[in-house]
Amino acid sequence: MKNLEDALLFVESRFGFDIFGEAEETTQLQYSDIEKLQTDFLLPPELNTELARKIFCKCIEKGWISRNSDRLKWLDIYENQTHGRKARLAYLLDKVYSEGEFPETELNGLFDEKRLGSARSKLFDNKGSKPKKGAEEIDRLFTE
Numbered sequence: 427m428k429n430l431e432d433a434l435l436f437v438e439s440r441f442g443f444d445i446f447g448e449a450e451e452t453t454q455l456q457y458s459d460i461e462k463l464q465t466d467f468l469l470p471p472e473l474n475t476e477l478a479r480k481i482f483c484k485c486i487e488k489g490w491i492s493r494n495s496d497r498l499k500w501l502d503i504y505e506n507q508t509h510g511r512k513a514r515l516a517y518l519l520d521k522v523y524s525e526g527e528f529p530e531t532e533l534n535g536l537f538d539e540k541r542l543g544s545a546r547s548k549l550f551d552n553k554g555s556k557p558k559k560g561a562e563e564i565d566r567l568f569t570e
Contacts, residue, residue: 472532478522484567485518498537503560514560516545521568 469478482498485491492499500515519533519542530543 470532470536472529473523473536475522481518481522481567484570500537500539503563510559512539512542512545513549514564515539516542517549517561518564518567520546520549521564 469475469482482491486493490501490503492501500511502511503514515537520528523529523533528543528546530546533542534540
């Protein structure tokens, strides 16, 4: 429930909804607010695609990404596990931005990371081009 609450708090701060008023209102607003978040989610122009907004909002809803002001933070799929964290983020971003050139500089800035392009390249140098753990969960985001 915490992950959905984080997404709803963001919606409340961004759009001024009183989400945590009465319980009936909260249930009714959850899905419409998440849909609104997907359509109004602001990204830098060079990263702003419908697919990116949709996938990043799903990640916020699942608690994999948090947002503060103009940055996103990759919290990862697995709590308290740092091994493979950047590889999973690079895999996700490669799937989101699979067409054209990989916008490494912009993504490094958006996620406050370094060398996401290098992490992405290592995925393709390894057999299977997927992180050892978490690829299935990330792949599911694109089919839900």
